[in-house]
Amino acid sequence: MKINNNIQALNAYRNLYQNQFNTSKNLEKLSSGLRINRAADDAAGLAISEKMRSQIRGLKQAERNALDGISLMQTSEGAMQEVHAMLQRMRELAVQAANDTNTEYDREQIQKEIDQLKLEIDSISDKTEFNTRKLLDGNSAVLTSISSENNNNANIVGLPTVLDARIGSGVYHLEVSGKEEVVEIKQPNAGITKADDIELAGEENKFYPQAFGEYTINVRNYTINKVDPDNEETWQHNAVVQVIGPDGLPLEELSIPVNQSAGDNKESIGGLLIDASKIKYAGTVKVSVEQKATFSISSGEGEDKKLVTAEKTMTTRNGVIRHGGMEFKFNNEIDNAETTFSVTNNSLAFQIGPNTNQQVMIDIPRMDVVTLGIENVDVTTTDGANRAIYQLDQAINHISEARAKLGATQNRMEHTINNLQITHENLTASESRIRDADMALEMTEFTRNNILNQSATAMLAQANQLPQGVLQLLQ
Template identity: 30%
Template sequence: MAMVVKNNMSAVSTLNTLNKNSAALAKSLQKVSSGMKINSAADDASGYAISERMRVQIRGLDQANQNTQNGSSMMKVAEGAVSSTVDILKTLKEKAINAANDTNTDSDRQTIQKELNQSIDQIDDNANVTYNGKYLVDGSKNSAGNATFTALSNESLGKDTKASDKLTALTKRNGDALEIQSTDYVTVSYVQGGKTYSTQFQVGDKTLQDVFNAAEDIDKDSKIFADAKNASVMKAMGIADVTAAQKKMDDADTAAYGAKVQAKIADGSLELSAAINGTDGKGADLDGAAKTAVDAVTADVVKGIAAYNDAQTDASKKIDTAALKDYGTFDKTAGALKTGLTNQQKLDFIAALKKDANYESLAADNTNGKAAKDAVTAYDTFMTAKAASDNAHIAVVDSKTIGLAASNDKVETADGEKAITITANAPGIKGQIAGFNISVTDSEGNTRKSINAALDDWRETIRAQNKSDDNAVSFQVGTNANQNIKVGLTDMRSEALGLKGADGTKLNISTQNKANAAVNVLDNALQKALDQQTTIGSVESRLSYTSSNLTTASENVQSSESTIRDADMAKEMTEYTKNNVLLQAAQSMLAQANQSSSSVLSLLQ
């Protein structure tokens, strides 16, 4: 080997080895100090990427778990409010049963009523409970859905029971006769808007339909029960195209009403008809011969009033046509109603006529005036009869389909068999029927308990709810989008539970009859609250399972990530010791290599 001084290749080679050993030692030192075998992408590019994705997933799982626990806390707050409401309802039923006992005086019942009123107010306070500023059970967190109609079904009567069946022929579900006697009395009660309505009649040859008609007749103007045109009722009866069916029924009613008008005009019993209304009672104008006859009669009546005025020498006895003119209907110059009047304008005209100071003297003083007054009286009689006829069409569904849920899906009976169902006329909470009672007593006033057990078994099968957007509470319980649990919290206010009306009227137990009716109302309210409590409890249970699952998933992913990323400390310490020794050896050899060139100096001496 040549002796050189410019390039000491032994030293250069040893230096390179030293640098490699130093780099290896630095990596070993980083692994040992950090506890990870992958500290950067340079250590293991694919392993680093996989590990980082796992770390993202772990953090997501941990946050989802925290969300789940927060959601569970929210549900506990809601459960507490509903549980308190359930306890109050238990007490209220106890008080209603107490008030229904005639050992109490009216004064006693008034005292109980005060306690009931305070408890109802507390239910509203419960419904206003919040979590992190969010109201929970006041109806603001409902799931998306259409407004629903209260449906009350009786699944204790015979499967083939129809509304047209006579009360004396009704049977139980097992086919046994109810044994209602014609001499028995039926009491019908229901609660709507916090008000209790009640009526009684003797059975005679009355049908089940007559029972519901009697209930509706208590308050005809409010139209509480649905007729056959109700959309929910039509769906329950299997009618697919509700709009077309409703129009067909309207057309049929219009034709039937028109025929009645023409018949009464022909026999002289009705002279004014649509001069006052001119419609079928639903806003649709009469057509054909009916309208022609009405227009002719209108002119005759107005001319009769004009003739009456002309016959009066005493101005104080005349009809004030100027006042009628104020309604924009009477043409004083022509002595007739103006053309193109709306139905409401015709109604206004007659209302003004009947309020005139001389209206009552029409019949006494003048033949023409008598004809005009008789026409108004005949109209009033006819329209009263028509209103009673309209109210006699409460729809009674005898089908296994009860009505429509908020999702527009059909709701069926629990056993899949036919049952008698009645429906509220108006949708939503304001239209709900909170409770419905039928009680049968014998001619001596004794309660027919075995009969009432079946006939009075009216249960709320569809709860009235207002139309709602999707305001359900959503808990994000996964690491990906749309991995959530949604829960709709229904309205737990006293109005929604049927204990109070929109005007603040509270459930009344001031009489034995009202207290008795209140028992069913409270049963329905309790069922609503328990349904909500069940929903909340099931979500709490699910959140608990979800939290356990997320904890396990996070643990397993972390274990996988540890396999990829964490250093085997025993192995790394061995590697570190080896690299440290090699570094020291290289340093020593570099020193020796650097001394090898000094031998050249001996040649220069």
């Protein structure tokens, strides 16, 4: 028997300490609801859980960002809707002014309303704001510029249009090579059936540079003058030929000899060279005239110049080509050369994800009368009113495109929100499995450890009584 070292008491104490430690852990988990309260609980699990928590909080904020972005776009689109309504009213007034039942005085009164509507469009463009950020004045647009005519050697009409809001600011170059005119008879008639029958006139023509697109050729009043009724070779064939341009406006109308059996009979009408010898009868011909060429886009200058998009051979559509996220318009002046232009990207970035660069870029174009091309709308004459109808049609299309782009992006953002919510839900479930405590299991463990604590305490008391057996030897 020993009294200096009570091994049984030490053993009971060790077990009691361990049970109390485990009970403390159980109480900590039950009171916090977490399985991992400190790194020591599960080092790897803590690291994974914290990373997931970053993603979860990022997803929640991204969802709010997307909702705010939708609100901004709705504000912009609402303003554009009112501009649309004013353009429709202006077009209605232009149609009214084109009617010659109106006197000069009447057209002046119509022009007054149009002028006021133009002022209001400029006002909306300047004053529409969201959270003090102006939306329709160009501060949220992707703008392009060409510093001088010497930099527009490819002869772009107007300015390039950036379609992809992700394109960065900087200097860009469009190179054009291998141009080739493409003529397609869309509606053969009057004897004109082959592409060789029509082409665009050259620089010496008064209509140069002509627009690309679909031209309409109306052949009317086809007559035969039988000089010698018995000799068809002496018969003279004539017709009135009218050419209507791609914009729907008449260009020129001439009475010309047609249906000649021999010789080249190319007639220049409205900027088109028409083989009049092929015209056999009256009818309406529709012909598409476009340009085929090879296009490439590069960025930077000097040693920093690099190719953005590889060379691609394309045919214009109504004089327009789209390449490398940009749009370029040409007329018959298109040249095998290079145009240098600058891009200033003021587009808005909506952070719709929890991580770096998970963004949607949206640009909102300027919506003043200059950008819409209606600054000089004048309906005080019949011709002016007819031109105004075309100008307003183009402006309405411009607004429609901008609203459609905003609507499409808004629909995309709504799907983004749904995806964020689903990802948030699933990621939270995964993080919960790692971090949260199973309360039923912890309560079972706590009950077990609590009983063991009571038992260990009792056994420690018993172990402490064992050395007292030595006293029996003294009796």
